[in-house]
Amino acid sequence: MEVKTVILRHALENALGHNGKAMLQPVVNRLLGERPELRKDIKNIINTIKETIEYVNSLTIEEQQKLAKELGIELVEREKREEKKELPPLPYAEKFQRIVTRFAPNPDFVLHLGSARPAILSYAYARKYNGKFILRFEDTDPRTKTPILQAYELIKEDLKWLGIKWDEEYIQSQRLEIYYNYAKQLIEKGHAYVCTCPPTKIREYRVKGIGDECAKLPVESQLERWEKMLTGEYDEGEAVLRIKTDIKYPDPSVRDWIAFRIIDTEKYPHPLTGSKYNV
Ligand SMILES: [Zn+2]
Structure with missing residues (x-):
C-alpha cells in the first residue's frame, strides 16, 4: 500500500474513534507502529500527515465513514476500542x-x-x-x-x-477482641509465636533467612507470652506476635510477618477506644 493511503487510513481510523477529529500524535504513533521503516523519513512525510489529518477533519463523520468503507477500513476496530473501556476481567x-x-x-x-x-x-x-x-x-x-x-x-x-x-x-x-481470639487459635495450632527479639535482630534474621529462636518455644510459653502482651507486662517494642511463614520466602519483608505490636495507648490514645487496648 502506498504511504499516502496508509496515512489516510490511520487518520480516518483515528478520526472515527474520536468524534470525527483525528489528532497528529496518535496517527504518527500508529503509522510508525505499522511501518517502522518510515521513522527515518518522518521529517519528509510529517507535512503529508498534517495535510491528511486536516483534510479528514474537514469531512463530516458520514463522509469519513463513506471514505473508510471505500478504502475497506474495518470499523470493527473502533467498536473494539470502545469495548475496552470496560474493566478487564479479573484473573481466575x-x-x-x-x-x-x-x-x-x-x-x-x-x-x-x-x-x-x-x-x-x-x-x-x-x-x-x-x-x-x-x-x-x-x-x-x-x-x-x-x-x-x-x-x-x-x-x-x-x-x-x-x-x-x-x-x-x-x-x-x-473488633480487636475478635482478632485476639484468632491470634490465640493460631498460637495454639503452632502457626504464630511471640517474639521478644529486638527489631534489629528481627530484621537481620529476616534478610538472612534464618529462623527465629522464639518460634521454637513450646505453645504453653507462647500463650504465656501472648497473655503478658495483652496485660501490658511488656513495653512498646519488647514483644510482637509473628505469623510463621516460609523463612526463605523471596520477599524478606513478609518472612514471619508481624501481626500484632504493642502500642503505648496511654501515650497515644486511640480516638475511639482510648487506652483500652495496648496490642
Ligand atoms: Zn524472637
Whole structure:
C-alpha cells in the first residue's frame, strides 16, 4: 500500500474513534507502529500527515465513514476500542462463587486521588461480578497513623459523593477482641509465636533467612507470652506476635510477618477506644 493511503487510513481510523477529529500524535504513533521503516523519513512525510489529518477533519463523520468503507477500513476496530473501556476481567474470577472486594482506608486523612482510585475500582469490580463491596477502616495504629475522629465520617461522605455504596462496614479498632481470639487459635495450632527479639535482630534474621529462636518455644510459653502482651507486662517494642511463614520466602519483608505490636495507648490514645487496648 502506498504511504499516502496508509496515512489516510490511520487518520480516518483515528478520526472515527474520536468524534470525527483525528489528532497528529496518535496517527504518527500508529503509522510508525505499522511501518517502522518510515521513522527515518518522518521529517519528509510529517507535512503529508498534517495535510491528511486536516483534510479528514474537514469531512463530516458520514463522509469519513463513506471514505473508510471505500478504502475497506474495518470499523470493527473502533467498536473494539470502545469495548475496552470496560474493566478487564479479573484473573481466575470464575473460580470463585462470589467476588468480594474491599476498600480499607486508614482514617488519618480524607480521601485523595490516590485512595479514591482503588475505592472506585474495587467498587466497580464488585458490581461487575454482582459481588460484595466492603468498607473497612484500618485504624489500629494510633501511634504512627493516628486516626482522626472526623475522618471516618468525611471518608464516608466522599465515597457517597463518588457514587460508591458499600454492602458492609467494619471498623477494625472495634473488633480487636475478635482478632485476639484468632491470634490465640493460631498460637495454639503452632502457626504464630511471640517474639521478644529486638527489631534489629528481627530484621537481620529476616534478610538472612534464618529462623527465629522464639518460634521454637513450646505453645504453653507462647500463650504465656501472648497473655503478658495483652496485660501490658511488656513495653512498646519488647514483644510482637509473628505469623510463621516460609523463612526463605523471596520477599524478606513478609518472612514471619508481624501481626500484632504493642502500642503505648496511654501515650497515644486511640480516638475511639482510648487506652483500652495496648496490642
Ligand atoms: Zn524472637
